[in-house]
Each structure stands twice: as structure tokens, then as C-alpha cells.
Amino acid sequence: MGNRCSNHLGIPPPKGPSAVGCTDFMMDHTAQGSFFRLYYPCQETEKAEKPDWVPSREYFNGLADFMKINRSLSERIFNHLFGSFKIPAYLDAPFKSNGKCPVVIFSHGLGAFRTLYSAICAELASHGFIVASVEHRDQSSSATYYFREKSDSEKASKKVPKTRASVQDNLAQVWMYYRALQHGESEFPLRNKQVKQRADECILALDKLTKINSGTPVQNVLRTQFDWTTLENSMDLCRIAVMGHSFGGATAIEALCKEVRFKCGVALDAWMFPLDDEIFPRVKQPIFFINSEKFQWAGNISRMRKLDSAVIQRKMITIRGTVHQSFPDFTFLTGNWIGKLMKLKGEINPELAIDLSNKATLAFLQRHLGLEKNFNQWDPLIDGEDDNLIPGTNVIMLQSAI
Numbered sequence: 001m002g003n004r005c006s007n008h009l010g011i012p013p014p015k016g017p018s019a020v021g022c023t024d025f026m027m028d029h030t031a032q033g034s035f036f037r038l039y040y041p042c043q044e045t046e047k048a049e050k051p052d053w054v055p056s057r058e059y060f061n062g063l064a065d066f067m068k069i070n071r072s073l074s075e076r077i078f079n080h081l082f083g084s085f086k087i088p089a090y091l092d093a094p095f096k097s098n099g100k101c102p103v104v105i106f107s108h109g110l111g112a113f114r115t116l117y118s119a120i121c122a123e124l125a126s127h128g129f130i131v132a133s134v135e136h137r138d139q140s141s142s143a144t145y146y147f148r149e150k151s152d153s154e155k156a157s158k159k160v161p162k163t164r165a166s167v168q169d170n171l172a173q174v175w176m177y178y179r180a181l182q183h184g185e186s187e188f189p190l191r192n193k194q195v196k197q198r199a200d201e202c203i204l205a206l207d208k209l210t211k212i213n214s215g216t217p218v219q220n221v222l223r224t225q226f227d228w229t230t231l232e233n234s235m236d237l238c239r240i241a242v243m244g245h246s247f248g249g250a251t252a253i254e255a256l257c258k259e260v261r262f263k264c265g266v267a268l269d270a271w272m273f274p275l276d277d278e279i280f281p282r283v284k285q286p287i288f289f290i291n292s293e294k295f296q297w298a299g300n301i302s303r304m305r306k307l308d309s310a311v312i313q314r315k316m317i318t319i320r321g322t323v324h325q326s327f328p329d330f331t332f333l334t335g336n337w338i339g340k341l342m343k344l345k346g347e348i349n350p351e352l353a354i355d356l357s358n359k360a361t362l363a364f365l366q367r368h369l370g371l372e373k374n375f376n377q378w379d380p381l382i383d384g385e386d387d388n389l390i391p392g393t394n395v396i397m398l399q400s401a402i
């Protein structure tokens with residue numbers, strides 16, 4: 001039962017025409033630098049291996065802290081449950097695309113990190129997008145890291161743990177973990193500060209991609225086999241969208257407000273709490289809200305409604321039978337019972353749910369980035385025209401005061 005059971009679990013492979021490559025980028029040795037995972041169309045290749053879904057065990061430690069469960073016990077459970085999963089992409093495979101690729105910047109949710117939305121990011125890349133999944137350093141990630149130069153005494157003592165990079169560069173990994181709300185601390189100031197930093201990190205990632213696209217040599221402090229010069233002139237920098245899940249959905253809206261290069265946004269089960277009301281009239285781009293059935297509540301929906309506009313396209317759909325965790329990869333990685341118990345799965349088949357979300361997203365991106373692909377075949381999904389979709393929301397809204 002063990003191995004039969006485990007081999008039917010896994011992140012669904014992308015459905016688009018292109019094979020998908022995956023690599024990591026870290027700009028410098030500071031927590032202020034840009035750090036993202038890149039998904040892109042690649043050459044079919046046998047020899048490239050698929051990267052680990054969770055790149056190092058510290059992420060599981062961070063996840064345990066985030067979930068307020070004991071580290072040592074949970075680290076072993078996570079490793080046993082999730083340690084062997086691979087991403088449906090080829091590590092450092094050579095970039096290949098006919099024509100320039102539209103670009104998506106993706107922002108993860110509270111307590112997540114850059115690798116946990118690979119079913120969404122790889123799917124977009126298989127349809128010809130270049131996707132940068134940012135790892136935020138605002139202390140909302142379960143864990144993240146950067147490098148610092150070792151001190152002379154550390155170099156001498158050789159006590160700093162040996163990681164791949166540190167051996168070569170006398171560098172020490174510095175881990176930054178999730179910052180929980182302190183007892184009695186009010187949440188809005190923290191989340192509002194974080195959403196602003198997160199938007200800046202999305203814009204910085206876009207700036208790095210722009211530089212890479214121009215052919216200017218760009219430093220990547222991570223030792224990867226990927227040749228970044230092959231991305232010269234690969235991106236269509238008039239066709240850029242920003243997207244995110246939950247806290248990442250709010251980040252996408254904040255980023256739209258700050259950066260006009262983002263032509264539209266897709267917010268997956270957006271958590272609107274961190275946003276200032278005063279930014280809503282300043283967002284001028286189209287936004288697509290794709291909601292789960294279980295996460296939303298009237299207060300959150302009413303804030304999305306504040307973005308409704310007669311002139312700018314703002315769409316909303318709800319996927320029947322989904323929960324908040326139907327968007328991150330965990331929803332594919334456990335059996336039904338555990339999944340439903342831990343609220344990682346809803347009633348709907350997880351692959352059907354993410355397929356509806358991805359196709360609706362592609363149709364919306366074609367419409368507002370002016371793509372000449374065949375994603376308009378999925379236009380009805382944008383209006384919730386499917387048995388598994390609800391146009392707008394299922395949340396009963398208090399009648400707004402006349």
C-alpha cells in the first residue's frame with residue numbers, strides 16, 4: 001500500500017505545449033536583495049533532473065514555527081510526508097521559446113515561500129510565460145535565507161555548517177524565519193508595512209528581469225548551472241502581470257497601485273486586510289479575483305467590491321468545493337483523508353480546481369495583455385460559466401447601505 005499510495009500523489013505536470021525549466025536567482029548578499037524562483041519554457045531534455053520541491057530542511061522548521069507545532073517532531077513528519085516530492089520542471093534546463101515571452105511576477109501567501117505554487121507557475125510557463133516566484137524577506141515567509149561573508153574567526157574555525165555555496169565562497173547562510181504577531185501587538189501596522197515591502201520586492205524582481213532581458217550581465221550569488229545570458233531579448237516587457245495567493249493577492253493589488261508596468265493582476269483568494277482603503281481608487285489596471293468557497297467572508301469581499309469599476313475590468317469567480325489551500329501545492333500531496341482533515345483539500349478534485357483556476361487566469365491574461373494565443377477559448381470561465389464555478393461570490397453580502 002505504501003508505495004502504491006505514494007506514487008499517485010504529486011504535483012500535476014503542466015498541460016501546455018512547452019516543457020518547463022526552473023532555476024533560482026538571488027541578487028546579492030543582503031536581505032534587501034531580490035530572491036526568486038524562475039519558471040520558463042525550456043528545450044525538451046532528458047538529462048536535467050527535477051528539483052526538490054522543498055529545497056532545504058530549514059523550510060520545514062520554519063513551517064513548523066508558522067503552524068506553532070514542535071520543530072523536531074514536525075520536521076521529521078514533513079520530511080517523511082513531503083521530503084521526496086519533485087517539482088514538475090527541469091532544473092536549469094536551457095531556455096527555449098519562439099518569440100518573446102510575457103512575464104508574470106508571483107507573490108506567495110503568509111507562511112509560505114517561493115517554491116509552494118509550482119503547479120500554477122509551471123503551468124503558466126508551459127504556455128510560454130516567464131514566471132518569477134518571489135521569496136519575500138518581510139518575515140511573512142515561513143523561512144528564507146541570504147548569505148553573509150564569514151568573519152575571519154569563522155573562516156579559521158571552519159565551524160559554520162558546510163552548504164554548497166559556503167564551501168566555495170566563504171559565505172554563511174543566514175536564515176530568517178516567520179515573525180508571529182507578538183501578544184497584544186495590533187496586526188494592521190505589521191501587515192500594512194509588510195504588504196508595502198512585498199510590493200517593492202515584486203517590483204525589484206521585475207527590475208532584475210528587465211536588466212537580464214537587456215543583456216546586461218547580472219550577478220547571481222546562487223551557484224546554478226543556468227546561463228542567464230540566454231534570456232537576453234526573451235521577454236515581452238509590454239506584457240507583464242502580477243499575481244499572488246492570499247497575502248500575495250493583496251501584494252499584487254499594492255504592486256499594481258505602485259507600478260504601471262504591471263498591466264493587470266490576478267488575486268487568488270486575496271486577503272484584503274493588509275491594504276489601505278486609500279489605495280483602491282489609485283489602482284487603474286484590470287484585476288481578476290479567483291476565490292475559494294471556504295476562505296472568504298463578507299468583510300473581505302466588501303473590500304474587493306471597493307475595487308469595482310464601471311470602466312476598468314474587475315472580475316470575480318468562486319470555485320465550488322475549494323478551500324484556501326486549494327491553490328498552493330500541498331493540496332496535491334496528501335491522501336484525501338489527511339488532506340480534508342488538515343484543510344488542504346476541499347470537496348472538489350484538486351487537479352480539476354487548479355485547472356479551472358489556471359485556464360481562467362490564462363484567458364484573463366490574454367484579454368488584458370493582448371496575447372495572440374488561444375487562451376480566449378476559456379473566456380467563459382472568467383464569467384464563471386462552468387458547473388464548478390460561481391460568478392462573483394457565494395458569500396452572502398449584507399445589503400450595502402442605500
Ligand SMILES: CCN(CC)CCN(C[C@]12C[C@](c3ccc(C(F)(F)F)cc3)(C1)C2)C(=O)Cn1c(SCc2ccc(F)cc2)nc(=O)c2c1C=CC2
Nearest residue numbers: 066067109110111112116245246247248271328330342344
Ligand atoms: C496557526 C497559524 N495561523 C498563522 C497566522 C494560521 C495559519 N493559516 C492556515 C494554514 C496554512 C496551513 C497549513 C500549511 C501547510 C500544511 C502542511 F501540513 F501541509 F504542511 C498544513 C496546514 C496552516 C493552513 C494561514 O495563515 C492561512 N493563510 C495563508 S496560508 C499560505 C500557506 C502557508 C504555508 C504553506 F505551506 C502553504 C500555504 N496565507 C495567507 O496569506 C493568509 C492566511 C490567512 C490569512 C492570510
